[in-house]
Amino acid sequence: MSAAAAATHRRAAAAGDLVVSELFTSLQGEGPSAGQTAVFVRLGGCNLDCSWCDTPYTWRWDRHDPRAELSVRPVAEVARQVLEQRAPRVVVTGGEPLLQQRALLELVARLHEAERLVEIETNGTIAPAPRLVEGAARFNVSPKLATSGVRTGRRIVPDSLTALAGTGKAVFKFVVTDPGADVPEVEELAASYGMESVWLMPQGTSGPEVVDGMRALAEAAVPRGWSVSPRLHVLLWGDARGR
Numbered sequence: 001m002s003a004a005a006a007a008t009h010r011r012a013a014a015a016g017d018l019v020v021s022e023l024f025t026s027l028q029g030e031g032p033s034a035g036q037t038a039v040f041v042r043l044g045g046c047n048l049d050c051s052w053c054d055t056p057y058t059w060r061w062d063r064h065d066p067r068a069e070l071s072v073r074p075v076a077e078v079a080r081q082v083l084e085q086r087a088p089r090v091v092v093t094g095g096e097p098l099l100q101q102r103a104l105l106e107l108v109a110r111l112h113e114a115e116r117l118v119e120i121e122t123n124g125t126i127a128p129a130p131r132l133v134e135g136a137a138r139f140n141v142s143p144k145l146a147t148s149g150v151r152t153g154r155r156i157v158p159d160s161l162t163a164l165a166g167t168g169k170a171v172f173k174f175v176v177t178d179p180g181a182d183v184p185e186v187e188e189l190a191a192s193y194g195m196e197s198v199w200l201m202p203q204g205t206s207g208p209e210v211v212d213g214m215r216a217l218a219e220a221a222v223p224r225g226w227s228v229s230p231r232l233h234v235l236l237w238g239d240a241r242g243r
């Protein structure tokens with residue numbers, strides 16, 4: 001991590017604040033709630049470095065400037081901004097949102113109290129605390145496969161995947177780059193961790209990549225009883241930020 005980004009995260013953690021990348025309202029583009037209006041809270045910082053990550057501006061500080069990309073905001077202020085929107089649903093993502101679990105807990109508790117449905121997008125490497133599980137409507141867990149380019153010991157944390165599977169609120173959404181290599185790896189992970197809801201989503205940041213990818217993934221998903229996730233925001237708006 002860059003020194004500036006590290007200092008930002010330390011300052012936020014000391015104050016109980018959140019490090020925010022962006023906040024916007026859109027349609028949930030992925031997973032079981034695809035098509036539903038939601039407020040997105042994108043937090044800064046990640047503990048992985050997936051080769052195809054579509055939001056490197058949240059963590060890749062050799063190519064992006066953390067002073068321009070990140071802001072430190074009190075939980076109450078983020079909650080107020082979210083609740084100004086009429087959307088019934090909130091998607092907390094990143095970066096890796098569970099890196100900021102202490103402040104995240106407070107945000108999710110406030111939103112849950114205000115009867116918002118909070119979905120948390122996570123890479124599955126960090127176990128959720130009981131209070132986070134209580135306030136969350138669902139965890140959209142996206143464990144990374146070998147084709148992410150991240151080494152196994154970093155991307156697969158068995159205790160965290162077990163904890164997430166045990167919440168009863170997790171779906172597992174795998175980004176597939178190469179079905180021949182990736183589908184057998186998903187089968188192994190699904191069996192090892194008792195994943196009940198498995199989703200395949202194509203890697204891609206353009207309409208044709210997503211549509212062609214989904215068509216190929218249907219062949220693998222249907223016989224196995226799995227689901228295929230669109231990337232609706234990519235189909236509608238391409239690789240635009242804040243969508």
Ligand SMILES: C[S@@+](CC[C@H](N)C(=O)[O-])C[C@H]1O[C@@H](n2cnc3c(N)ncnc32)[C@H](O)[C@@H]1O
Nearest residue numbers: 052053054094095096121122123142202203204
């Ligand atoms: C940017 S990540 C943030 C949340 C968390 N770090 C994670 O990976 O789940 C949000 C979602 O986008 C997916 N994703 C990122 N880049 C992608 C790409 N190029 N194609 C398809 N999905 C991608 C991730 O796997 C994850 O499901």
Ligand SMILES: Nc1nc2[nH]cc(C(=O)O)c2c(=O)[nH]1
Nearest residue numbers: 027028029030093121233243
């Ligand atoms: N529209 C839209 N839906 C999304 N679902 C998950 C996203 C994410 O980046 O986590 C995402 C996103 O970036 N945009």
Ligand code: SF4
Nearest residue numbers: 046048050053095123
């Ligand atoms: S874990 Fe998520 S945010 Fe982090 S690099 Fe991978 S896709 Fe990007």
Ligand SMILES: [Mg+2]
Nearest residue numbers: 054055093243
């Ligand atoms: Mg996204």
